[in-house]
Structure formats: C-alpha cells, structure tokens
Amino acid sequence: xxxILRTKGTTRLVLRFAGASLGALICWLILSGVSLAQPPGIAxxxxxxxxxxxxxxxxxxxxxxxxxxxxxxxxxKAAQEVPTQVSTLPDxxxxxxxxxxxxxxxxxxxxxxxMAYVALGVSQEIPYPGKLRxxxxxxKRDAEAVQHQYESLRRSILSGVKTEYFQLAYLSxxxxxxxxxxxxxxxxxxxxxxxxxxxMGSQQDLLQAQLERTKxxxxxxxxxxxxxxxxxxxxxxxxxxxxxxxxxxxxxxxxPFPYTYDEILSAARTQNxxxxxxxxxxxxxxxxxxxxxxxxxxxxxxxYMWERPDPTQYRARYTVSVGVRIPIYRGRKQRxxxxxxxxxxxxxxxxHEAESQxxxxxLRTEFDTAQKTAELLKIYREGxxxxxxxxxxxxxxAYQSNRRDFQALLASFLDVLQLDxxxxxxxxxxxxxxxxxxxxxxxxxRAEGARQ
Numbered sequence: 001x002x003x004i005l006r007t008k009g010t011t012r013l014v015l016r017f018a019g020a021s022l023g024a025l026i027c028w029l030i031l032s033g034v035s036l037a038q039p040p041g042i043a044x045x046x047x048x049x050x051x052x053x054x055x056x057x058x059x060x061x062x063x064x065x066x067x068x069x070x071x072x073x074x075x076x077k078a079a080q081e082v083p084t085q086v087s088t089l090p091d092x093x094x095x096x097x098x099x100x101x102x103x104x105x106x107x108x109x110x111x112x113x114x115m116a117y118v119a120l121g122v123s124q125e126i127p128y129p130g131k132l133r134x135x136x137x138x139x140k141r142d143a144e145a146v147q148h149q150y151e152s153l154r155r156s157i158l159s160g161v162k163t164e165y166f167q168l169a170y171l172s173x174x175x176x177x178x179x180x181x182x183x184x185x186x187x188x189x190x191x192x193x194x195x196x197x198x199x200m201g202s203q204q205d206l207l208q209a210q211l212e213r214t215k216x217x218x219x220x221x222x223x224x225x226x227x228x229x230x231x232x233x234x235x236x237x238x239x240x241x242x243x244x245x246x247x248x249x250x251x252x253x254x255x256p257f258p259y260t261y262d263e264i265l266s267a268a269r270t271q272n273x274x275x276x277x278x279x280x281x282x283x284x285x286x287x288x289x290x291x292x293x294x295x296x297x298x299x300x301x302x303x304y305m306w307e308r309p310d311p312t313q314y315r316a317r318y319t320v321s322v323g324v325r326i327p328i329y330r331g332r333k334q335r336x337x338x339x340x341x342x343x344x345x346x347x348x349x350x351x352h353e354a355e356s357q358x359x360x361x362x363l364r365t366e367f368d369t370a371q372k373t374a375e376l377l378k379i380y381r382e383g384x385x386x387x388x389x390x391x392x393x394x395x396x397x398a399y400q401s402n403r404r405d406f407q408a409l410l411a412s413f414l415d416v417l418q419l420d421x422x423x424x425x426x427x428x429x430x431x432x433x434x435x436x437x438x439x440x441x442x443x444x445x446r447a448e449g450a451r452q
Contacts, residue, residue, distance in 0.1 A: 058238060062238050067239055069154055076143070087135055092123065094121070095121040098118050112310075118307075121319075124303075125301050138291065141287065148273040148276045155273065162435035164234040166252060167230045169250065231247060257371075264437060264441050267443055268441045271441055272442070278351055278355040285341065285344045303319075304318075305319040373429050373430040376426050377423065380423040392412040392413055392416050
C-alpha cells in the first residue's frame with residue numbers, strides 16, 4: 001500500500017508500507033501533524049517559490065534600516081558636536097552694580113557724593129594657553145573612536161546578514177537534497193519490495209527502508225525549524241517585522257579567495273575599525289597626559305568695570321583687574337590627575353596590543369577555515385560525491401540480482417545522503433569564513449558566480 005505525505009513547503013514523499021506496520025505509522029503521522037495528500041493519480045501542483053532576494057539588496061537594507069546602526073550613527077553625530085564646545089572660551093559674565101549712600105533706596109546720595117555710583121562690567125575666564133586646544137583635540141579623538149565603533153558595528157551587522165543568508169541558502173539546498181535523495185530511497189524501497197515479493201528478501205528489509213524514510217521526514221522537519229530560526233534572526237538584523245514575508249535566498253556563491261594570510265593581516269592592521277579605535281584611544285590618552293601637565297599652570301580672569309557717579313559733579317571711573325587661579329593643591333589634585341592620565345595611556349597601549357593580537361587570532365582562524373573547507377569542497381566534488389553515487393547505483397543492481405545484502409545497500413544510500421549534506425554545509429562554512437574575513441579586513445570578496 002502507498003501513501004503520499006506532504007510537509008510544509010513543497011516536500012512530497014511517497015511511502016509504501018507492509019502489513020501491520022501501516023496502522024501504527026499512520027497514528028504517528030497524525031500525532032506529528034503530517035498531512036495525508038491526495039492518492040496517487042491526482043496531481044498536486046507544487047507551491048511556487050518566491051523570487052530569490054540578492055544578498056546585495058539585503059546588505060543595503062540593513063545599512064539603511066537597522067535600528068542598531070541608526071542609534072550608533074546618531075551617537076557618532078552627537079560626538080562630532082563636542083570639540084567646538086570644549087575648545088571655546090567660557091561664556092563671559094556681565095555685571096551691573098549700584099552703590100547708594102545713607103539709604104537703601106536707589107540713587108540715594110547719588111547727587112552729592114562720588115561714592116554713590118552705577119557701574120557696568122564684564123569678566124572673562126581665560127584658561128592657560130594651550131588648554132582649550134588640547135581639550136578640543138581630546139574630544140576629536142573621542143569622536144573618532146565613536147566613528148570606529150560605528151564602523152565596527154556596521155561590519156558586524158553586515159557579516160551577520162551574510163552568515164544568516166548563507167545558512168538559509170544551505171538549508172534550502174539541503175531541503176532539495178532530502179527530496180531528491182527521497183527518490184533514491186524510493187529506489188531502495190522498491191528493490192526491497194521486489195525481493196520480498198519474490199521470496200528472496202525479508203520483510204525486515206522492507207520495514208527498515210520505510211523506517212529510513214520516516215527518519216528522512218524527521219530531518220526535513222528539523223530543517224524547517226532551522227529555517228524559521230534563521231529567518232527570525234535575519235529579519236531582526238534587517239529591522240523588519242517578524243511577521244514580514246520570509247526571505248528566499250539565492251544559491252551559495254562560489255567566491256574565490258586569492259589572498260595569503262600575510263596580505264589579509266596587513267589589510268586588517270590598516271582597515272580594522274577595532275584596531276583603529278584602539279590606536280585613536282592611544283593618541284587621545286597622550287593628549288590627556290599633555291592636558292594634565294597643563295593643569296599645573298594657572299588660569300586667569302580678566303575683569304573690566306565702568307563706574308558712573310553724578311555726571312554733573314564727578315568724572316566716570318574705569319577699572320581693569322586680572323585674577324589668577326593658582327594650583328596650590330598639586331599634591332592632591334594635579335599630580336594624581338597626571339598619574340591617572342599616564343596610567344590610562346599605558347592601559348590604552350596594552351589594549352591596542354591586545355586588540356591587534358585578537359584580530360590576528362580571529363583572522364588566522366577564519367583563514368584556516370576557508371583554506372581547509374576549500375580543499376574539502378574539491379575532495380567532495382572530484383572524489384567523494386561521484387564515487388558514492390556510483391557505489392550506490394552499483395549496489396542497487398547487485399542487490400536486485402541477489403549479489404549484495406540489504407544492509408550494505410542501505411549503508412551506501414546513507415553515504416550519499418550524508419555526503420550531499422556535508423558538501424553544502426562545507427560550502428556555507430566557507431562563505432561564512434570569507435564574510436568574517438571581510439568584516440575583519442574591509443576587503444570585498446564577493447563573486448558573481450554560484451555553485452550548482
């Protein structure tokens with residue numbers, strides 16, 4: 001007896017059952033939520049697939065719509081407004097004074113004593129020369145560090161989009177493989193059924209073939225779950241609603257990787273935003289040390305006053321005064337400030353070295369992954385896959401002529417299935433490693449070709 005099973009999507013598998021195992025398996029299918037389609041002979045049109053979305057479009061969308069990037073962009077914009085604020089003189093202070101004699105009433109004694117007057121004045125604080133410039137330079141380095149952090153986040157998000165996209169492409173391809181390998185399994189099942197009917201095989205062989213088909217259904221269901229998770233993560237990176245339509249990936253590209261490790265390491269040292277941010281912080285802390293040294297010098301205050309007594313009897317008076325703020329608590333303020341700045345400079349240098357080593361480590365890991373998976377893909381294409389398929393087809397013929405047992409035939413089928421999945425998993429790992437190299441180095445490695 002035969003049944004047609006449909007899972008989500010366009011997966012369509014034909015199952016044949018023998019004897020009492022049919023009832024138990026139907027119960028399992030009902031509990032698992034697998035639907036029974038029309039009987040053989042009634043055409044079930046496949047659901048049309050939406051057109052594939054190019055990776056370049058998703059990368060552009062992520063740059064424009066990612067809320068994380070938008071927040072980081074505004075943080076960078078805000079940091080750019082700080083240098084002019086901290087490098088400008090403090091606001092001047094304007095003053096109005098009135099002095100009266102003999103009474104608190106305004107202008108009391110104003111006409112008979114030059115001690116009563118009305119005065120206007122202005123005062124301006126002037127930091128020691130060089131302090132304002134250094135404060136502005138420190139703020140500029142802070143803004144540059146924020147810019148590098150923004151660039152690091154941008155690359156991380158784009159790398160995440162690529163990773164999820166390649167994962168979806170791998171899952172889409174393996175779903176097609178599971179469907180096509182289901183046809184091979186049907187070939188195994190027909191051979192087992194023919195031998196069973198001819199009396200040369202056992203019912204156990206037929207039941208085991210049906211069990212393998214059920215395992216294939218389970219793997220398809222697990223792939224659907226993995227697809228849903230990747231779709232959710234990709235929509236989050238793109239800033240889309242989780243209820244938005246799913247994204248259809250294109251085939252995995254076949255991206256060449258013509259660089260040596262020394263070449264990509266050199267690119268990372270000059271273009272990696274994390275390293276650049278660490279270098280900027282070293283420069284910033286050097287300026288902070290210079291500023292701390294400037295704080296050992298005094299600041300100034302200049303004040304000008306115009307005093308006007310009764311103009312019919314007295315002449316106007318003019319006063320200019322200069323105040324000096326002297327740092328007399330150097331042991332409690334300026335020296336600890338300088339020691340702090342020097343310690344921060346040492347820390348920033350160590351952080352820069354640590355960041356450089358971390359990038360070199362990650363780059364080495366991704367480079368080795370790309371190299372080894374590229375070699376593995378070649379072995380798959382030129383040896384393992386064609387050999388496994390040839391072995392399977394020869395095994396089917398040998399089994400049908402009673403020159404091979406069923407376990408050996410089933411093992412050769414499982415080899416084909418595992419190698420098919422392994423090839424595309426390695427292809428996804430290769431492209432993901434290149435995406436990470438792009439993130440770390442700023443190089444563009446994307447190719448137009450795609451694996452078939």
